[in-house]
Amino acid sequence: MKTTAIIAEYNPFHNGHLYQLLKAKEETSPDTLVVLMSGSFTQRGDIAVADKYTRADWAINAGADIVLELPTVYSLSPANKFAMGAMRTLSVFGEFTLSFGSESGDLSALEMAVDTLGLETKEFKELLSDYMSKGYSLAKARTMALDNPVVSEIIGSPNNILGVEYIKAVKALSLPVSFHTVKRRYSENGGLFLSSTEIRKMLKQGEDYSKAVPPFVKLKDIDRKTYSSICLYAINNMTAEELERVSNISEGFENRLKKLTFSSIEELYALTTKRYTKSTVKRIIASATLNLTKELVETAEENEPYIRVLALRESRKDLLSFLGDRTKNLYLKASDCPADSVYKPLIDMDEKANRFLSIVNGEHNKILDKPSFLR
């Protein structure tokens, strides 16, 4: 089976995603297009603007054959762990092509960046450690330490960073994966190709974003006050010892969180430093609220990946037997996972994140008992 995979968040799905998906199909001609999508929380530490089943449906509507969930332990991780988790999960397909969007649209430039990063000189390492000791984040320190303006520019763009991390992960895991990249399209304000960030901003401000998304994408804004209040409630109620165990928290950040009694989310966001970027702080807030621990991330990393189906094209039920032949850890709904399984706490975390989103949206039982496949 010739497979092309896309790793996505679709928060929300927009014309740029549609363009990338159609280009990937056109240029790689797969039998099967699989999308691996973040569930209820995204890599920037945001709660998603729509639940994972709705977002998975968008991908099927756009032409994907099957949508799998990127586990919460990976979606709420820095780019390198996000990419490693995604590639491990997709490895169930064996040989495949990974198609991703990039600012450069130039695969060889991205591969060169990976090679350059791999050839870290003594001088580079010293500079890196120097910038990090000054409080810069790894990504920022790396860009600053590189004496290579081309590579620096490449790894300074968010989509490129992910592309680089995918290539690094494939090398590290020695996977039989080839790459395909689509240059990101972008329009000025009000055009057809806006970023998810811009669309979320328009949604928040009540502006008309409909030109930038396919007609099947309908959104309502998340209830930010409820989301913030739950996070504040949870973090206020945790001890420093409990926070220390939370994923993404390191170097005494738990003490910074406990030094103050936070009563607004803005106070939490104000904990941003050179090293703790806004995305890092937001991932920490989300992870703490979910009580997503380092131990749980390790459980995922130390075991074979598990596969959770969020949506499947009606005519492609064959993919279930294909996947069932290749892994024992295939789950169509949460209750398929036995209570004593090593995967149970991971699936529970995905469910908890899903319920959290439904509570924030005030969506009652709409999502919770929905079987997770066959539309």
Added chain:
Amino acid sequence: MKTTAIIAEYNPFHNGHLYQLLKAKEETSPDTLVVLMSGSFTQRGDIAVADKYTRADWAINAGADIVLELPTVYSLSPANKFAMGAMRTLSVFGEFTLSFGSESGDLSALEMAVDTLGLETKEFKELLSDYMSKGYSLAKARTMALDNPVVSEIIGSPNNILGVEYIKAVKALSLPVSFHTVKRRYSENGGLFLSSTEIRKMLKQGEDYSKAVPPFVKLKDIDRKTYSSICLYAINNMTAEELERVSNISEGFENRLKKLTFSSIEELYALTTKRYTKSTVKRIIASATLNLTKELVETAEENEPYIRVLALRESRKDLLSFLGDRTKNLYLKASDCPADSVYKPLIDMDEKANRFLSIVNGEHNKILDKPSFLR
């Protein structure tokens, strides 16, 4: 010192409360009028419509000399434990008069009710146990089992029930307390004397309640969605074992709470039965969200009471030395309590409840670091 005490919730303070307070002063002529007030949560299981310092100020404005906090472990308890906790706390004053509002306004009728309830016959006990086995709450079963229409009527009204419980607690603790009751005033719809329940309902519906409260009482409605969402989040995240330890939960109610995955507060309220009244269910929800455990209630019951000052009339600083002479457990602010004190977890619970309310109200740091006395 001639002291008169009032036990109150002031949720919100209204003309009926003002009338009762003025009548108590006029008819008992005390040197000191003390109010013991529920903090952030009330006996009906509601989060208060205003923070405890604001509500305490109302009482000072109305003529009280000092306002103490009824600890959260007691305010979120059934009437008998609420009354016992209140009387134990007030016992720091030694001899005093307790003044309370009642539907009957007839102290001797209330005392008769207490005596009748104390003389429980074998037949009464059998009937009581019979009604309880049919699933009725203790209060309801008691009313049904009593072959005394006068007493039944008395203990069928909410203010009378509390009066009866105060008298019972004073007897049980052999305190040197005398009683004074003020007949509750009540007007029809739109009048000067409305109940707190009616005022909260008008507030919720955006109607003008201002005629029913003194001019110093200004309210904004609580954010019910945020409150409900935090409760849902918390209960969804607790295990049956954790819930079993929560105050007010008994007889396997933790399993009923875990049988469903709740995604709306209405589903939780629907757990009401003959025995689990709406107030009981609401107290359970609040207690679970605060993680207020049975163990914590026992800590309070097994130790001398602690005294927390919420508001003090400027000219009555003498009351601080009076109280300081009578108890070692006097706290003007939370940080006055040492970390190794047996009272620390109780004070922490009061603080947690206070922060919870400020998070729901989105009131940022307004309340949290406020010193708790001297206005």
